[in-house]
């Protein structure tokens with residue numbers, strides 16, 4: 001079945017945090033929403049549910065859990081048990097809960113910048129110590145600094161690593177070998193590993209769920225998953241956090257209770273069921289659209305910005321581009337692209353010091369939106 005990925009939306013005036021009035025008239029390539037409508041089966045499920053008229057307290061039941069387990073097995077070759085699934089409002093909130101549950105004030109939490117900015121916030125807002133293990137750019141590809149990571153994990157004050165896998169914003173899909181090294185380092189040093197795998201369905205290179213490598217890593221690992229990025233339903237606010245270790249799970253659930261979290265959004269229930277049972281074909285086509293958009297962008301960069309570095313996109317729909325040759329201050333980059341080209345990127349420095357000189361472009365957009373934007377960018381380069 002062919003799906004429509006060409007409809008060009010205008011989401012101004014809908015409360016969208018991406019389509020702000022601040023940059024009215026420009027097209028947002030910033031916040032990680034897709035500018036493609038979600039799959040038809042999800043829209044139908046939501047529309048049937050809306051017609052039903054009961055929007056009541058909802059929680060994951062046996063059916064919901066078994067659908068999640070089947071999806072993980074089918075798409076990720078990953079066996080999980082239904083009771084391991086803990087629902088949260090989102091992955092950001094789950095990371096905050098994990099930080100509060102498994103670390104104390106002043107203890108170290110390691111992150112690998114440049115990385116999704118909410119990781120650092122979850123650490124600092126909760127008064128934990130932010131410990132950076134920056135990625136290293138080697139021969140045009142970001143890699144982890146394992147020697148430093150090992151040293152940091154050996155420090156008894158460092159209790160947790162928050163891993164981004166696949167990585168936002170650099171676009172890496174970590175190989176099984178890389179993930180095994182990370183998992184082993186954390187396991188050996190009793191460091192809790194929070195693996196944020198929200199982008200795990202959006203990949204070109206094969207993605208490995210960290211705990212599918214070896215069951216022993218279930219002891220100290222929390223895997224954050226969701227249908228939100230994969231199917232563009234983040235606004236429905238439900239994520240599935242997979243915690244195999246019963247002790248860790250109980251402690252995490254207790255913290256959710258302390259925070260007064262109970263139910264899931266009623267709309268997320270039918271949406272997840274449809275997404276995880278009827279939308280594989282849509283997901284595959286969506287992935288191929290991202291790769292074809294990335295190809296268009298890469299060709300543009302090669303031709304018109306030959307001095308710029310564009311990180312290879314192995315996963316996510318977020319392109320990571322170094323524009324430092326333009327000589328524009330980091331704080332002014334977004335305004336520059338918005339005013340001159342009607343393109344609103346995310347500023348790279350938001351993801352850490354290491355992101356200075358970069359912009360991040362969300363390329364999950366209709367092809368025409370991308371080619372028009374690049375045409376406008378051509379004029380300013």
Ligand SMILES: Cc1ncc(COP(=O)(O)O)c(C=O)c1O
Nearest residue numbers: 032090091092093116168196198
């Ligand atoms: C790596 C990563 N984690 C988490 C999120 C947000 O998750 P949620 O909306 O479930 O809080 C994003 C959104 O862009 C992300 O890229």
